[in-house]
Amino acid sequence: MRLHCLLFLALACGKSTAQTDSSRVKTRHPSYFGFSAGTGMQLFRDFATSPLFYAGISVNAGFTGESENARRNGQFRIDYLFSAARDELGATRSKQHVLFFDYKLLYRIPIAWSDKWNLKAGGIASITGDIRYNPSLQNNGLGFEFFGNIQPAVKLTRDISRTAPRPRHILFVKYGRKVKSRNLSFQLNGGLVNMNYRNGFAYTGQSEVINDLKWFDRYELHLNGLRFGSTLALTRYFRTGNAFRLAYCWEAMRTAPGKNSFEFSSHTVRFTLLFRTR
Amino acid sequence: MKKIVLLIGLMTALSGCEKLFFKKDKASDHPRENFEYLWKEIHDKYSYFAVKNVDWDAIYTEYSAQVSDDMTDDALFTLLGKMLNELRDGHSNLVSPFNVSRYQFDKLNQDNFDWRLVQDHYLPQDYYISGPFAHDFLLNTNQQIGYIRFADFDGSISDDNLDFALQRYAGTKGIILDIRENGGGYIGDVFRLLSRFTDGSKVVYYSRIKVGTGYNDFSDPQPATLDPHNGTRYTGKVVLLTDREHSAQLPSQHSQPKRWAISCRSATRPVAGSDFPTADSFPMAGLTGFPSRRDSIWA
Numbered sequence: 001m002r003l004h005c006l007l008f009l010a011l012a013c014g015k016s017t018a019q020t021d022s023s024r025v026k027t028r029h030p031s032y033f034g035f036s037a038g039t040g041m042q043l044f045r046d047f048a049t050s051p052l053f054y055a056g057i058s059v060n061a062g063f064t065g066e067s068e069n070a071r072r073n074g075q076f077r078i079d080y081l082f083s084a085a086r087d088e089l090g091a092t093r094s095k096q097h098v099l100f101f102d103y104k105l106l107y108r109i110p111i112a113w114s115d116k117w118n119l120k121a122g123g124i125a126s127i128t129g130d131i132r133y134n135p136s137l138q139n140n141g142l143g144f145e146f147f148g149n150i151q152p153a154v155k156l157t158r159d160i161s162r163t164a165p166r167p168r169h170i171l172f173v174k175y176g177r178k179v180k181s182r183n184l185s186f187q188l189n190g191g192l193v194n195m196n197y198r199n200g201f202a203y204t205g206q207s208e209v210i211n212d213l214k215w216f217d218r219y220e221l222h223l224n225g226l227r228f229g230s231t232l233a234l235t236r237y238f239r240t241g242n243a244f245r246l247a248y249c250w251e252a253m254r255t256a257p258g259k260n261s262f263e264f265s266s267h268t269v270r271f272t273l274l275f276r277t278r
Numbered sequence: 279m280k281k282i283v284l285l286i287g288l289m290t291a292l293s294g295c296e297k298l299f300f301k302k303d304k305a306s307d308h309p310r311e312n313f314e315y316l317w318k319e320i321h322d323k324y325s326y327f328a329v330k331n332v333d334w335d336a337i338y339t340e341y342s343a344q345v346s347d348d349m350t351d352d353a354l355f356t357l358l359g360k361m362l363n364e365l366r367d368g369h370s371n372l373v374s375p376f377n378v379s380r381y382q383f384d385k386l387n388q389d390n391f392d393w394r395l396v397q398d399h400y401l402p403q404d405y406y407i408s409g410p411f412a413h414d415f416l417l418n419t420n421q422q423i424g425y426i427r428f429a430d431f432d433g434s435i436s437d438d439n440l441d442f443a444l445q446r447y448a449g450t451k452g453i454i455l456d457i458r459e460n461g462g463g464y465i466g467d468v469f470r471l472l473s474r475f476t477d478g479s480k481v482v483y484y485s486r487i488k489v490g491t492g493y494n495d496f497s498d499p500q501p502a503t504l505d506p507h508n509g510t511r512y513t514g515k516v517v518l519l520t521d522r523e524h525s526a527q528l529p530s531q532h533s534q535p536k537r538w539a540i541s542c543r544s545a546t547r548p549v550a551g552s553d554f555p556t557a558d559s560f561p562m563a564g565l566t567g568f569p570s571r572r573d574s575i576w577a
Contacts, residue, residue, distance in 0.1 A: 051304035206487045210502040252296040265296040
C-alpha cells in the first residue's frame with residue numbers, strides 16, 4: 001500500500017514544478033517510460049505433446065518506452081508473463097514463462113472526422129519467447145519456442161478529456177468535476193510475416209543421447225502461422241505530464257496446422273505508470 | 279458515448295474470436311474418436327514397428343472392431359492398453375487417474391536378482407553409500423574385488439562419488455558393476471560413468487531419430503562418442519551385471535541400462551556379462567496426450 005501511495009505521489013507531484021512550465025506542456029514529441037503490471041487469463045495448446053487445451057491465470061510485468069503525439073506513436077515494450085495452467089480435464093499442470101519484445105511505430109492517417117478522433121497506422125515488430133514446464137510429460141516436460149512477427153497495426157484514439165470544470169451541488173454541498181486530460185484508444189494488429197522456431201517432428205532431439213548436448217537440437221525455423229492482437233486502453237494524463245494507463249490486451253498466435261502445431265492466447269488487464277521524460 | 283460503447287463492444291467481440299484461429303477442441307467423450315486418435319498417434323510417431331515386426335494396420339483392424347459407443351471408461355481404457363501392449367514396449371503406457379496400462383517386460387523371465395541376498399552374503403553390513411552407488415569390497419576376496427551397485431540412473435552421479443569409489447578400488451583385480459533392476463533415467467549418467475572406464479574416445483553406438491510420419495522416416499544415424507574422463511579412471515577389469523531384459527533379443531526395454539550395456543560392449547576395456555544388446559533408442563518421437571474428456575490419459 002505504501003508503495004502504491006509513493007508511486008501515485010510520484011505521478012502526481014514528481015516534477016510538478018518543472019512541468020507546470022507551459023513550454024514543456026507544448027513539447028511536440030512527449031516521451032515516456034513506464035512500468036506495468038497486470039493479470040489475466042492464458043490459453044495454449046501444443047499438439048506436439050497433447051491435444052488438450054491448457055488454461056490458467058497469468059501475471060505480467062513489463063517496461064515500456066514510448067513517445068506519442070497527434071502525428072506519430074512509437075513504443076518499445078518488454079513484457080514478462082508467467083502463468084500456471086491446467087489441462088481442460090484438470091489432471092496435469094504446466095507453468096509457462098513468456099517474454100515479449102515489441103517495437104511499434106504508427107503514423108497518423110489524415111482522416112478528418114473530428115479533432116477528437118485520431119487514426120494511426122503502421123507496424124509492430126515482435127519477438128516472443130516461451131518456456132513451458134509440465135512434469136507429467138516426463139522426457140518432454142520442458143518445451144520452448146520463439147515467434148517473430150511483423151504486424152501491420154491500426155490505432156484509433158478518442159480524446160475524452162474534460163476541458164471545462166463542471167460544478168455540481170447537492171443542496172448546499174458543492175462539488176465538481178475537474179478538468180481531465182485523457183483518451184481512449186483501440187489498437188488492432190495482425191501478423192503479416194510470421195515466423196516460428198520450434199522443435200522438429202520429434203519433440204526432443206537426440207543430442208543428449210549421442211553425448212553432444214545442444215540447445216535447440218533439431219529445431220526448425222518456419223515461415224508460417226498467424227498472430228493477432230488488440231489493445232483497449234484508457235490513458236489519463238496528469239498536470240505533471242505523467243500518466244496512468246489501464247489497458248486490456250489480447251494476443252493470439254499459432255503456427256501452421258500440422259502434427260506439431262502450437263496455439264497460444266492471452267487476455268491481460270494491465271496497469272501502467274508512465275513517467276514523462278521530455 | 280455511443281461510439282465508445284461500440285469500441286468496447288468491438289474489442290470484446292474480437293477477443294472472443296481466438297477460437298476461430300485455433301483448431302477445434304479435440305477433447306472427446308466418444309470411444310471411437312479416442313481410439314482413432316491414439317492409433318493414429320502411435321502410427322505416426324512410434325519407432326519400432328519394423329524392428330519388432332509389428333503390423334500396426336492389422337492391429338487397427340483387430341481392435342477397431344472391439345470399440346463400441348456404449349463402452350465404459352474402464353472398458354475403453356483396458357482395450358486401448360491391450361492394443362498398446364501389442365508393441366511389447368516397456369516405455370509405452372496409458373496413464374489415467376484410475377489405472378496405468380503397462381507391458382510387463384520384467385515378468386518375461388524369472389527374477390534373478392535379490393538385493394537383500396547381495397547385502398547379506400556378499401557385502402559387509404556397513405557397506406558404503408556414495409551418492410547413487412552402494413559399494414564395498416566383496417566379502418572373502420581379500421579386498422581384491424570391488425562391488426558397486428548402481429540402482430538408478432537418476433542424474434545424481436557426481437565426480438566426488440566416482441572419485442571416491444574408484445580410488446578406493448584402484449588396486450583391486452577388478453570390480454563388479456551391478457545395474458540389475460536399474461529402472462533407467464538420465465542418459466548423461468551413462469557417459470559420466472563410462473568415461474571412467476575407457477582410455478580414449480570411442481564411438482559406442484549410433485542413434486537415429488524419427489523425422490516423419492512414415493514407418494521408416496528416420497534421420498541418418500549419428501554416432502554417440504564416449505570420451506575418457508580427465509581425472510580418476512579405473513584401469514582394472516570390470517564385470518557388468520545386467521538384466522536379461524536389456525538384451526536385443528527382448529527389445530521391450532529402451533532405457534539407460536540398455537544404453538549402458540551397449541556402450542560397455544563397445545568400449546575396449548574388458549567387460550563381461552551376458553545377453554548384451556546391440557541396438558536401442560527412444561520408442562516414441564514425442565509423448566502423446568490423449569484427448570479423452572473422461573480422464574486424462576497419456577501414451
